[in-house]
Amino acid sequence: MSTAYGDGTRAVHAGLPEPVPGEPFLPGPVFAAPYHLDPVAGPAAAPDGYGRSDNPTRRRLEDAIGSLEGGSCLTFASGQAAITGLLLAVLRPGDTVLLPADGYYAVRAFARSTLDRLGVSVRLAPTAGPYPPFDGVRLVLLETPANPGLDVCDLAALAEAAHAAGALVAVDNTTATPLGQRPLDLGADVVLASGTKALTGHSDLLLGYAATRDAALLEALRTWRNQTGGIPGPFEAWLAHRSLATLDLRLARQSANAAAVAAALAQHPEVTRLRWPGLPSDPAYPLAQRQMRRIPGVVSFELRSAEHVARFLAASRLVAAATSFGGLHTTADRRAQWGDDVSEGFLRLSCGCEDAADLVADIGGALDKVSGTG
Numbered sequence: 001m002s003t004a005y006g007d008g009t010r011a012v013h014a015g016l017p018e019p020v021p022g023e024p025f026l027p028g029p030v031f032a033a034p035y036h037l038d039p040v041a042g043p044a045a046a047p048d049g050y051g052r053s054d055n056p057t058r059r060r061l062e063d064a065i066g067s068l069e070g071g072s073c074l075t076f077a078s079g080q081a082a083i084t085g086l087l088l089a090v091l092r093p094g095d096t097v098l099l100p101a102d103g104y105y106a107v108r109a110f111a112r113s114t115l116d117r118l119g120v121s122v123r124l125a126p127t128a129g130p131y132p133p134f135d136g137v138r139l140v141l142l143e144t145p146a147n148p149g150l151d152v153c154d155l156a157a158l159a160e161a162a163h164a165a166g167a168l169v170a171v172d173n174t175t176a177t178p179l180g181q182r183p184l185d186l187g188a189d190v191v192l193a194s195g196t197k198a199l200t201g202h203s204d205l206l207l208g209y210a211a212t213r214d215a216a217l218l219e220a221l222r223t224w225r226n227q228t229g230g231i232p233g234p235f236e237a238w239l240a241h242r243s244l245a246t247l248d249l250r251l252a253r254q255s256a257n258a259a260a261v262a263a264a265l266a267q268h269p270e271v272t273r274l275r276w277p278g279l280p281s282d283p284a285y286p287l288a289q290r291q292m293r294r295i296p297g298v299v300s301f302e303l304r305s306a307e308h309v310a311r312f313l314a315a316s317r318l319v320a321a322a323t324s325f326g327g328l329h330t331t332a333d334r335r336a337q338w339g340d341d342v343s344e345g346f347l348r349l350s351c352g353c354e355d356a357a358d359l360v361a362d363i364g365g366a367l368d369k370v371s372g373t374g
Contacts, residue, residue: 003070006248007179007247007248007293008248008249010067010068011068011179011244011245011246011247011248012245012248014063014064014065014067014068014244015060015061015062015063015064015065015067015241015244016060016064017060026060026238026241026242027056027057027060028057028238029057029234029235029237029238030055030056030057030234031234031235032048032051032055032234033050033051034049034050034051035048035049035050035051035054037049047059052226052229052231053226055231055234055237057234057237057238057241058075058231058232058234058237060237060241061075061237061238061240061241062074062075062209064241064244065178065195065199065209065211065244066211068178068179068244068247069173069178069182069183069184069191069211070178070182070184070185070211070213071184071191071211071212071213072211072212072213072215072218073209073210073211074209074210074211074218074221074222074225075195075207075208075209075231075232075237075240076207076208076209076210076225076230076231076232077206077207077208077230077231077232078194078196078206078207078208078230079104079172079174079192079193079194079195079196079197079207079208080106080107080110080194080208081208081230082192082193082194082208082209082210083104083107083110083141083172083192083208084107084110084114085210085221085224085225085228085230086139086170086190086192086210086221087110087111087115087139087141088114088224089220089221089223089224090138090139090168090217090220091115091118091120091138091139092120092138093118093119093120094119094120094121095120095121095138095139096120096121096122096123096136096137096138097111097115097120097121097122097123097137097138097139097140097141098123098124098125098131098132098134098137098139098140098141098167099111099122099123099124099125099141100124100125100126100127100141100142100143100146100172101124101125101126101127102126102127102146102149102151102341103127103141103143103146103147103172104143104147104172104174105338105339105340105341107141108124109339123137126151127142127143127144127145127146127149127151127152127153128151128152128153128283128284129153131158131161133165134161134162134164134165134167135165136165137162137165137167138167138168139167139168139169139170140158140162140167140168140169140170141170141171141172142155142158142169142170142171142172142188143171143172143174143175144171144172144175144176144181144291145175145176145277145284145288145296145298146175147172147174147175147298147325147348148298148300148333148335148340148342148346148348149275149300149342150175150275150276150277150282150284150298150299150300151275151283151284152277152284152287152288152291152292153287154287154291155171155181155183155186155187155188155291156186156187156291159186159187159188160187163187168189168190168217169187169188169189169190170188170189170190170191170192171183171186171188171190171191171192172191172192172193173191173192173193174192174193174194174197174198174199175197175198175296175298175325176292176296177193177198177199177247177251177296177326178191178199179247179248179251179293179294180251180292180293180294180295180296181291181292181293184211184212184213186291189212189214189217190210190211190212190214190217190221191210191211191212192208192209192210193208193209194207194208195207195208195209195240196208196324196326197324197325197326197327198247198250198251198254198296198297198325198326198327199240199243199244199247199326200239200240200243200244201243201246201247201250201326201327201328202239202243202327202328203324203327203328203329204239205232205236205239205240206232206236207232207236207237207240208232250328250353251294251296251297252294253297253353254296254297254326254350254351254352254353255278255294255295255296255297255351256356257297257330257351257352257353257354257356257359258276258278258295258296258297258298258299258351259276259278259295260356260357260359260360261299261349261351261356261359261360261363262274262276262278262279262299263279264360264363264364265299265301265363266279266281268364268367269371270303270304270308270312270367270368270370270371271301271302271303271367272301272302272303272304272345273301273302274299274300274301274302275299275300275301276295276298276299276300277292277295278295296326297326297350297351297352298325298326298348298349298350298351299348299349299351300346300347300348300349301346301347301349302343302345302346302347303345303347303370304345305344305345306334306336306337306344306345308345308370309332309334309344309345309347311369311370312332312347312366312367312369312370313332313366315365315366315369315370315374316332316362316363316365316366317362317366318330318354318358318359318362318363319331319332319349319362319363319366320332321333321334323338324350325348325350326350327350327352328352328353329352329353329354330349330350330351330352330354330359331349331350331352332347332348332349332350333347333348333350334346334347335347335348349363
């Protein structure tokens with residue numbers, strides 16, 4: 001798919017086969033463990049031999065995501081499987097990895113439980129900096145906007161500095177999606193993401209992926225995936241590909257809703273702290289405007305206590321208490337309950353595709369009830 005087309009056109013057509021009369025736009029999922037082999041040539045005669053390494057439904061999805069990210073893509077069973085696959089495929093005992101101190105908490109937990117034990121030195125740095133020197137670092141993992149705090153880092157500048165020190169650069173693009181920013185264009189060696197969230201957006205599957213323009217790195221990741229087996233099933237791959245067609249539409253509505261919700265939250269006395277990189281008052285705003293093509297539909301804010309959060313969620317009719325983000329339905333998650341290093345009243349709100357006026361009225365009314373004014 002040509003990059004000259006707009007986001008909506010590319011999302012609708014990404015990864016689809018050439019049209020054949022009588023065939024569907026997106027062929028249904030292929031369910032197979034073994035395939036028929038040529039009795040003489042064996043697996044060399046056809047692209048598919050065994051389901052763990054080969055599946056046409058999965059390849060179509062990978063072609064689609066790769067075209068949006070601007071690289072070659074491999075899908076995994078979850079975003080965590082993609083990230084840990086990269087870490088274990090690239091890092092060796094004695095290596096040093098730099099991870100975001102305020103990024104997805106499960107990555108830090110994996111580093112403490114597994115990388116340390118394997119002899120990999122783990123360093124942490126906040127997304128907004130300051131960053132230590134990259135000398136001696138094998139891999140720098142960045143996440144921007146960070147989940148859940150929504151800080152933003154300068155990908156191009158950090159990639160240049162890391163490369164000068166001989167480090168690889170990986171970027172977790174889950175929150176932004178490839179329509180929000182393309183890290184490979186900004187100097188990253190590999191982009192990782194959870195496709196569970198806004199990329200597929202229907203809250204009905206688990207998926208992860210890695211995309212790169214480095215053939216050797218792609219082959220290392222493919223070998224790791226084949227040997228460890230962390231693949232998505234064909235039905236999940238098909239559901240994900242189906243969902244990509246509406247990515248541009250969903251993101252546009254979610255971002256517009258986030259803008260309206262963030263503006264309303266900024267005026268409510270119950271809210272003690274607010275982050276959304278699309279607000280001119282947000283510290284990440286100047287960099288986000290320069291680096292990102294659109295701002296995601298995730299807003300982070302704080303209430304005074306966990307009790308206030310519980311009362312807010314109970315009072316709201318449109319905001320569901322749920323973890324994950326990027327779905328069609330607006331959800332909120334008190335992140336401290338999962339182990340994130342945030343206040344007890346910290347909420348990550350994921351704006352869905354409801355009408356903005358309804359969301360603003362519902363959230364404002366729920367907060368009024370919490371404060372005793374509604």
